Amino acid sequence: MNAADTAFILVCSALVMFMTPGLALFYGGLVRARNVLSTTMHSFILLGVASIVWAVIGYTLAFGPDIGGVIGGLDFAFLNGVGMEPSESVTNIPHLLFMVFQCMFAVITPALISGAYAERIRFRAMLLFSVLWLVVVYAPMAHWVWGGGWMFGLGALDFAGGAVVHMSSAAAALAAAHVLGRRHGYGREPFVPHNLPMTVLGAGILWFGWFGFNAGSALAANGLAANAFVTTHLCAAAAVISWVAAEWLHTGKPTTLGAASGAVAGLVVITPAAGFVAPMPAIIMGLIGGALCYGGVLMKHVFKYDDALDVVGVHGVGGTFGALATGIFASSAVNTATGLLYGNPSQLWIQFISVVATWLFCYVASRILFHVVDALVGLRADTESEVAGLDVSEHNEAGYQL
Amino acid sequence: MKKLEIIIRPFKLDEVKETLAGLDVKGMTVTEVKGFGRQRGHKEVYRGAEYQVDFMPKVKIEVVVDDAQVKPLVDAVVKAARTGKVGDGKIFISPVEDVLRIRTGETGVDAI
Numbered sequence: 470m471n472a473a474d475t476a477f478i479l480v481c482s483a484l485v486m487f488m489t490p491g492l493a494l495f496y497g498g499l500v501r502a503r504n505v506l507s508t509t510m511h512s513f514i515l516l517g518v519a520s521i522v523w524a525v526i527g528y529t530l531a532f533g534p535d536i537g538g539v540i541g542g543l544d545f546a547f548l549n550g551v552g553m554e555p556s557e558s559v560t561n562i563p564h565l566l567f568m569v570f571q572c573m574f575a576v577i578t579p580a581l582i583s584g585a586y587a588e589r590i591r592f593r594a595m596l597l598f599s600v601l602w603l604v605v606v607y608a609p610m611a612h613w614v615w616g617g618g619w620m621f622g623l624g625a626l627d628f629a630g631g632a633v634v635h636m637s638s639a640a641a642a643l644a645a646a647h648v649l650g651r652r653h654g655y656g657r658e659p660f661v662p663h664n665l666p667m668t669v670l671g672a673g674i675l676w677f678g679w680f681g682f683n684a685g686s687a688l689a690a691n692g693l694a695a696n697a698f699v700t701t702h703l704c705a706a707a708a709v710i711s712w713v714a715a716e717w718l719h720t721g722k723p724t725t726l727g728a729a730s731g732a733v734a735g736l737v738v739i740t741p742a743a744g745f746v747a748p749m750p751a752i753i754m755g756l757i758g759g760a761l762c763y764g765g766v767l768m769k770h771v772f773k774y775d776d777a778l779d780v781v782g783v784h785g786v787g788g789t790f791g792a793l794a795t796g797i798f799a800s801s802a803v804n805t806a807t808g809l810l811y812g813n814p815s816q817l818w819i820q821f822i823s824v825v826a827t828w829l830f831c832y833v834a835s836r837i838l839f840h841v842v843d844a845l846v847g848l849r850a851d852t853e854s855e856v857a858g859l860d861v862s863e864h865n866e867a868g869y870q871l
Numbered sequence: 872m873k874k875l876e877i878i879i880r881p882f883k884l885d886e887v888k889e890t891l892a893g894l895d896v897k898g899m900t901v902t903e904v905k906g907f908g909r910q911r912g913h914k915e916v917y918r919g920a921e922y923q924v925d926f927m928p929k930v931k932i933e934v935v936v937d938d939a940q941v942k943p944l945v946d947a948v949v950k951a952a953r954t955g956k957v958g959d960g961k962i963f964i965s966p967v968e969d970v971l972r973i974r975t976g977e978t979g980v981d982a983i
Contacts, residue, residue, distance in 0.1 A: 763918075767918075
């Protein structure tokens with residue numbers, strides 16, 4: 470056990486926790502005023518619900534002893550055997566600390582999905598879906614990639630959650646947009662953000678918390694953590710520039726929302742790569758990734774699905790590009806793996822397989838779950854409630870008293 | 872007595888207010904309003920998607936004055952609020968039957 474590592478991961482866990490209220494602000498500012506609280510709640514309630522699900526069953530399914538590369542055993546259910554001593558797999562920090570660091574990831578991942586179903590889902594449906602999704606989709610994904618499952622065995626690289634967090638939530642978001650359908654009035658009335666300063670503050674908090682997310686994924690206070698910290702920052706910085714440049718060329722004006730979205734896109738892109746690539750490749754990834762995600766957001770207007778707050782465009786496109794770019798830029802000077810650029814083309818192929826498998830599994834499983842939840846409790850608010858806004862119809866309150 | 876409803880560009884409010892105060896207008900009611908005339912709306916762009924916003928923000932000033940004050944007041948307001956571009960606003964003038972000051976019960980011109 471290492472005291473410095475323990476202190477560092479304790480702080481990182483708190484940083485990652487702070488991302489979820491940051492996300493609540495980010496998403497909350499993007500919806501119309503009548504849905505600000507329901508959208509905030511979609512993130513904030515998961516600090517409660519997902520944390521408990523994780524402690525009771527999620528952690529053991531993800532990080533319990535491997536069963537056939539598919540799922541973790543139930544040894545750690547109810548945190549049984551998860552104590553102050555290190556575990557067998559992570560030997561430098563207390564097992565409880567590793568569990569709670571991972572818990573914060575399990576909280577924010579289902580919250581990311583909420584951007585797709587915002588402004589029209591019933592609260593009880595959102596709750597039931599999130600609990601089921603954590604058990605059926607998130608825990609297996611975390612096991613496959615980090616818990617010694619089959620993707621881990623294959624050698625797929627995912628430093629902090631390009632597949633586990635971003636592609637998985639984006640695939641679920643796409644399923645949500647498909648199953649729920651478009652918001653009432655979509656294409657006829659403008660759906661414009663009601664409070665962009667809130668969104669920009671949220672993006673800033675996400676950027677701040679992401680240092681815990683990515684640097685903390687080194688699971689030690691060491692040079693690799695510093696590398697992840699720097700690549701995270703530089704990739705986000707480059708993506709701010711490239712998103713704003715892309716929209717400046719495309720629509721004629723640089724926007725604040727573009728800068729905030731570019732930051733998040735860059736952070737998504739670097740997530741799988743942070744501890745595998747060097748700082749200069751991270752800048753290249755950000756420059757490409759920011760513009761690519763801007764294109765990804767425009768995609769929904771072509772295919773006419775209502776991914777309300779662009780989870781697919783930012784997290785899906787960014788996560789996929791980041792995973793593939795990891796297979797290109799991974800360098801043995803940083804970590805154990807090497808990518809295409811350093812003479813190992815097979816890594817890119819492995820990354821490609823993990824991308825396809827993640828999208829397929831998460832989309833299909835999430836889509837089935839949405840249908841199940843719809844049959845059980847009804848997914849969508851009725852039109853009158855939707856037009857009145859979910860704040861008043863689902864929660865009996867209003868965000869602003871004017 | 873006449874009521875003037877003066878709709879102007881928001882950034883002209885200070886200038887128009889000073890002008891009115893200089894012409895012995897004793898009080899006014901100001902409201903932030905939205906609407907459109909010939910200027911129509913404007914374009915907003917969020918994440919590359921364009922939205923037409925039909926209603927432009929404007930400021931509406933309501934004042935009630937004695938008949939004799941109307942002409943000089945209107946001239947002064949027009950001078951202060953005009954930029955010469957579409958969207959400068961309008962002035963609606965209508966008769967007022969009576970005015971009553973709640974505190975004292977005064978009515979008519981005395982109550983303005």
